[in-house]
Amino acid sequence: MAGVRVAGVGLTQFGRHPERTGRDLFAEAALAAREESGVPSDDIEELNFGNYMGVLAERQGHMAPLMAEAAGLDCPATRYEDACASAGMAVREAVRTVRSGESDVVLAGGLERMTNLDTADVTEGLATAADELFEIRQGMTFPGAYALMARAYFERYGGSREDLAHIAVKNHDNAFENEYAQFHRKITVEEALDAPMVADPLGLMDACPVTDGASALVLVSDEYAAEHGLDAPVSVTGTGQGGDNLALQDRRDMASTPAAEKAADEAFADADISPGDVDAAEVHDCFTIAEVLAIESLGLYERGEGIGAARRGETTADGDVPVNLSGGLKAKGHPVGATGGSQVVEMTRLLRGDHPNSDAVPDADVGVTHNAGGTVASAVVHVLEVDR
Amino acid sequence: MAGVRVAGVGLTQFGRHPERTGRDLFAEAALAAREESGVPSDDIEELNFGNYMGVLAERQGHMAPLMAEAAGLDCPATRYEDACASAGMAVREAVRTVRSGESDVVLAGGLERMTNLDTADVTEGLATAADELFEIRQGMTFPGAYALMARAYFERYGGSREDLAHIAVKNHDNAFENEYAQFHRKITVEEALDAPMVADPLGLMDACPVTDGASALVLVSDEYAAEHGLDAPVSVTGTGQGGDNLALQDRRDMASTPAAEKAADEAFADADISPGDVDAAEVHDCFTIAEVLAIESLGLYERGEGIGAARRGETTADGDVPVNLSGGLKAKGHPVGATGGSQVVEMTRLLRGDHPNSDAVPDADVGVTHNAGGTVASAVVHVLEVDR
Numbered sequence: 001m002a003g004v005r006v007a008g009v010g011l012t013q014f015g016r017h018p019e020r021t022g023r024d025l026f027a028e029a030a031l032a033a034r035e036e037s038g039v040p041s042d043d044i045e046e047l048n049f050g051n052y053m054g055v056l057a058e059r060q061g062h063m064a065p066l067m068a069e070a071a072g073l074d075c076p077a078t079r080y081e082d083a084c085a086s087a088g089m090a091v092r093e094a095v096r097t098v099r100s101g102e103s104d105v106v107l108a109g110g111l112e113r114m115t116n117l118d119t120a121d122v123t124e125g126l127a128t129a130a131d132e133l134f135e136i137r138q139g140m141t142f143p144g145a146y147a148l149m150a151r152a153y154f155e156r157y158g159g160s161r162e163d164l165a166h167i168a169v170k171n172h173d174n175a176f177e178n179e180y181a182q183f184h185r186k187i188t189v190e191e192a193l194d195a196p197m198v199a200d201p202l203g204l205m206d207a208c209p210v211t212d213g214a215s216a217l218v219l220v221s222d223e224y225a226a227e228h229g230l231d232a233p234v235s236v237t238g239t240g241q242g243g244d245n246l247a248l249q250d251r252r253d254m255a256s257t258p259a260a261e262k263a264a265d266e267a268f269a270d271a272d273i274s275p276g277d278v279d280a281a282e283v284h285d286c287f288t289i290a291e292v293l294a295i296e297s298l299g300l301y302e303r304g305e306g307i308g309a310a311r312r313g314e315t316t317a318d319g320d321v322p323v324n325l326s327g328g329l330k331a332k333g334h335p336v337g338a339t340g341g342s343q344v345v346e347m348t349r350l351l352r353g354d355h356p357n358s359d360a361v362p363d364a365d366v367g368v369t370h371n372a373g374g375t376v377a378s379a380v381v382h383v384l385e386v387d388r
Numbered sequence: 389m390a391g392v393r394v395a396g397v398g399l400t401q402f403g404r405h406p407e408r409t410g411r412d413l414f415a416e417a418a419l420a421a422r423e424e425s426g427v428p429s430d431d432i433e434e435l436n437f438g439n440y441m442g443v444l445a446e447r448q449g450h451m452a453p454l455m456a457e458a459a460g461l462d463c464p465a466t467r468y469e470d471a472c473a474s475a476g477m478a479v480r481e482a483v484r485t486v487r488s489g490e491s492d493v494v495l496a497g498g499l500e501r502m503t504n505l506d507t508a509d510v511t512e513g514l515a516t517a518a519d520e521l522f523e524i525r526q527g528m529t530f531p532g533a534y535a536l537m538a539r540a541y542f543e544r545y546g547g548s549r550e551d552l553a554h555i556a557v558k559n560h561d562n563a564f565e566n567e568y569a570q571f572h573r574k575i576t577v578e579e580a581l582d583a584p585m586v587a588d589p590l591g592l593m594d595a596c597p598v599t600d601g602a603s604a605l606v607l608v609s610d611e612y613a614a615e616h617g618l619d620a621p622v623s624v625t626g627t628g629q630g631g632d633n634l635a636l637q638d639r640r641d642m643a644s645t646p647a648a649e650k651a652a653d654e655a656f657a658d659a660d661i662s663p664g665d666v667d668a669a670e671v672h673d674c675f676t677i678a679e680v681l682a683i684e685s686l687g688l689y690e691r692g693e694g695i696g697a698a699r700r701g702e703t704t705a706d707g708d709v710p711v712n713l714s715g716g717l718k719a720k721g722h723p724v725g726a727t728g729g730s731q732v733v734e735m736t737r738l739l740r741g742d743h744p745n746s747d748a749v750p751d752a753d754v755g756v757t758h759n760a761g762g763t764v765a766s767a768v769v770h771v772l773e774v775d776r
Contacts (some may be wrong), residue, residue: 021521023489047631055443059524060469061516065647065765076478076629076651077766082448089466093481100488128449136447143479237653241464243435246454259453262464377453378465 003222004098005232006384007105008037009345011054014213015114015182015335022051022214023056023070026111029338030071033107037218038230045103047077048080048094050087050110051337055112056129057123071216073107073213076176081337082131084286086110087215088340088371088380092239095330096383104224105356109216110342112335113370122210126336129374131247142286143207145248145375147199150289152254154201157304161201165192166310168205168330171285172318177356178346180210182333206288209263209334214310215341234348238271240264246377248273257376260297264370264381268299271366275299277384278321279364280350282343284372294370298381317360325350340371351386391485391610393620394772395493396425397733402601402721403570404503410439410446410602411458414499417726418459421495424746425606426618432606434489437677438475438498444513445501459604461495469725471517472536472674473500475603476728476759476768480627482607483770491611497604498730500723510598516764528675531595532589533636533763535587538550538677540642545692549589552676553580554698556593556718559673562705563715566734567743570599571719589692594676599710599721605736622736623665626771628652633766643755647762648685652769653759656687659754659771663687666709667752668738669733672760673716682758685712686769703749713745714736728759732770739774751776 010032012025016373024047034041047068055061064077080089086271089111094108112121117186135145153159169189175181192205225232242262245251268274275298284293296306300321309315315323325333326346329339367384398420398654400413414437422429437452452465468477475498483497500511515529523533541547557577563569580593613620630650633639658660663686671682684694688709697703704712714720714734717727735755737743753774 008705052449053443055441055513055516058520059516060520061440061469062518062634062762062765064470065631065762066519068631069633069638077470077633078481078629081449081454081467081469082465093466096485096488098488100484102484102488128447130450131454132446132448241434243456243462243464244454245457248449250457278417301540374450374453377450381487382401 001099002101004095004236005225006217006234006236006348007039007220007225007230007232007342009348010036010216011342011345012031012214013178014180014211016334017212018116022054022060022111022113023066025212025214026067027070028106029109029216033216035220039218041072041103043105044073045075045098046106047073047075048090048108049077049079049266050090050340051079052081052083052086052112053125055162058118062103067088082378083373084336085340085373085378085380091341091344091382092241092380095236095239098219098221101117103223106219107216108219108341109214110338110340111214112337113212114210114335115212143199143202144363146287146289147202148248149254149375153289156255157307159307161193162189163307163311164206167291170310171318171328171330172325174325174357175331178327178332180207181327181331183331186294202287203204208329208334211311212334212336213333213338214346215338216273217341217344232343233387234351235385236382237385238267240266240270240381242379244377246374247302248375255301257297258292259376260294260370260372260379263379264330265296267381267383272365273383273386277366278368279366280325280361281323281368281370282319282347283323283370285324285330286334291323293328296366298370317357320359325360340380343369345370347384351384389487390489392483392624393608393610394605394624395427395613395618395620395621396421396606397736398604399568399728399730399733400602402568402723405600406504407556409449410442410499410501411454413600414455417497417604418495419458421604421606422752427493427606429460431553432461432495433463434485434494435461435463436478436494436496437467438728439467440471440476440500441513444733445505470766471761472724472769473728473759473761473766474725479693479729479732480629480768483624483627486607486609488757492609494607495604496729496735497726498726499602500725501600502598502723503600511540521700522635522637531587531590534675534677535590536636537642537763538589541677544643545695546616547695548579549581551695551699552594553577555619555676555679556580557725558698558704559712559716559718560603560715562745563719563736566715566720569719570597572717590675591723596674596717596722598750599723601721601723603726603733605729605732618687621775622739623773624770625719625773626655628654628658628769630767632765634762636763644691645681645685648682648758648760651767652686654771655771661754661771665754666756667754668749669709669711669756669758670714670735671711673712673718674722679711686756686758695761705745710748713748729769731759735772739772
């Protein structure tokens with residue numbers, strides 16, 4: 001089985017790009033990844049592309065060959081869609097393809113345009129990631145779904161809106177120096193608590209923003225990297241995927257995310273590491289409560305223990321295991337179909353030491369990324385390790 | 389590298405199912421495939437699911453975990469989308485996953501609901517598989533796109549509407565006995581030529597219908613099949629994928645489909661066969677001209693020679709290499725995201741000898757399937773072989 005290295009990464013600025021098309025955004029990220037990698041375009045054998053709602057945002061389906069063309073590639077291209085875990089899946093399948101020897105070089109990433117839709121349309125578009133018959137028709141949207149999960153968690157384990165506010169504060173702090181982040185504004189706990197309520201107990205500062213953006217990575221086999229003398233110190237050493245019932249009502253428990261637990265178990269076994277080995281994590285904090293569920297699903301905390309982690313300063317930049325040093329979905333932004341790729345890009349930069357927040361984890365060997373779809377009916381976890 | 393066998397196949401009736409949900413249709417196909425395979429659901433490790441326009445037809449994205457649940461599976465699930473080649477891609481990645489040893493058993497297939505949309509909406513939905521900026525906004529829809537390809541072909545190589553009519557007649561003949569087909573009605577060349585013009589030179593009888601339906605296959609490793617004593621005589625011995633520019637205007641030639649040529653070259657090399665070994669083919673005849681381009685891309689005919697194949701009786705049921713014995717997209721129907729899986733299902737039945745049209749190919753060893761997205765910006769080809 002071939003080892004898999006990250007040879008180059010690329011991102012667009014996350015935020016509002018009303019004047020730019022999806023192909024334009026993805027091309028920027030892909031060309032940046034290609035340039036950093038030094039891999040000639042003819043060597044790229046496949047494009048794995050994540051996107052969620054291009055048909056709604058741009059009336060554009062069948063995006064994969066279009067994005068290959070935009071990225072200057074002449075190779076087969078496939079779109080992966082598992083809602084907000086779409087790019088995580090694109091990366092996962094790229095890792096498996098390189099490992100199997102089917103291809104030596106795969107470009108993986110994703111894209112979402114969202115800000116060109118108005119708030120009602122983007123909310124409705126995102127809601128299609130839940131169960132149309134049993135959730136959407138009843139009026140459920142994602143702030144409401146995650147509010148239900150937060151309430152279930154609070155009832156089972158305790159916790160408060162203030163605990164959640166500390167997560168938002170932390171992630172805004174982390175985004176402050178990240179040049180790609182949507183928000184470069186620190187907030188306070190009071191500010192978070194005073195923000196308008198969206199779906200009790202989640203207020204505006206518990207929710208990630210609506211974001212345009214793209215991410216891309218060039219993944220290569222160890223052998224290819226060695227043969228071509230690439231500077232690619234970061235490897236993807238573990239990958240895992242989990243699934244669950246789509247509708248919350250069909251779950252046994254709303255205060256945990258077993259799909260992510262399965263994905264983490266698989267990825268950790270694959271990399272032959274344990275949660276105690278993790279030095280930094282990028283997790284899917286579409287809402288603050290989601291970060292709590294994520295760090296518990298990764299085994300960084302026991303169930304019920306993750307809620308106070310940010311408040312106690314354990315997951316902050318100066319904590320034991322910093323979480324979302326990128327700023328997370330909350331403050332870096334969440335272009336749905338790009339996010340899973342962006343997490344791997346950010347972790348690569350953190351481990352290589354060229355991220356603005358790398359000084360928070362100077363000796364980090366092992367990083368983990370956690371990407372979730374819907375109310376974690378889909379989950380993808382990756383383990384990254386760096387040569388030291 | 390593990391060999392890959394088709395352990396079980398399932399289809400719904402293709403046609404109009406206004407009273408049924410997508411999950412209901414996919415469950416029927418998946419449960420049929422599971423039952424035929426004899427594989428216990430706990431052994432199914434992954435679901436690869438193809439769908440194109442569920443967000444438009446049912447306001448349902450993130451379908452993969454929903455379909456896993458509907459099919460009674462507790463495993464990770466991923467949606468593949470390459471327009472009309474979505475299920476072909478789902479099958480291809482399942483084949484590669486089993487080969488690599490990542491999983492021993494994968495369920496692959498697809499679904500589309502279309503008839504609940506009115507004609508204008510379904511046409512607009514399908515058009516999202518073309519280039520939104522440079523084709524759709526100019527008013528192009530797929531009948532127009534394939535009409536341009538037919539005109540380019542006629543101009544380069546000759547050919548007539550009557551040549552195309554023979555393809556429609558053949559495929560209606562083939563569908564007649566296929567219990568899953570949308571149309572059980574034979575037509576004549578005169579009827580095809582007299583049908584209303586849609587986009588000159590393509591008339592109504594040159595176009596496939598709008599269809600609801602689902603397809604599913606249980607794919608297993610040779611080793612799994614042997615260990616469990618499965619009756620699975622058909623193997624997938626070759627897989628290939630090709631890509632091209634999305635917009636017709638960006639192609640060098642509109643009278644050929646290089647993406648499908650690349651996919652065929654790869655699949656044939658993979659299976660170590662040549663076009664002369666092919667005994668039967670299921671190809672993507674969304675329009676009659678597409679069948680011509682398909683059989684040329686597969687190397688069954690030289691460029692410019694495929695146009696007369698049906699008229700000369702070479703691709704009919706009693707011909708040398710019957711094409712679309714299922715009835716093809718034209719007469720069996722074309723539920724977009726299910727079609728690529730359905731082709732592999734039909735070829736499996738043909739090779740096993742339990743298809744109503746198996747008597748047309750009693751000694752067939754090698755079958756080929758050809759699935760295309762858009763104006764063949766995406767293409768997937770599979771080679772199937774049967775133990776004799």
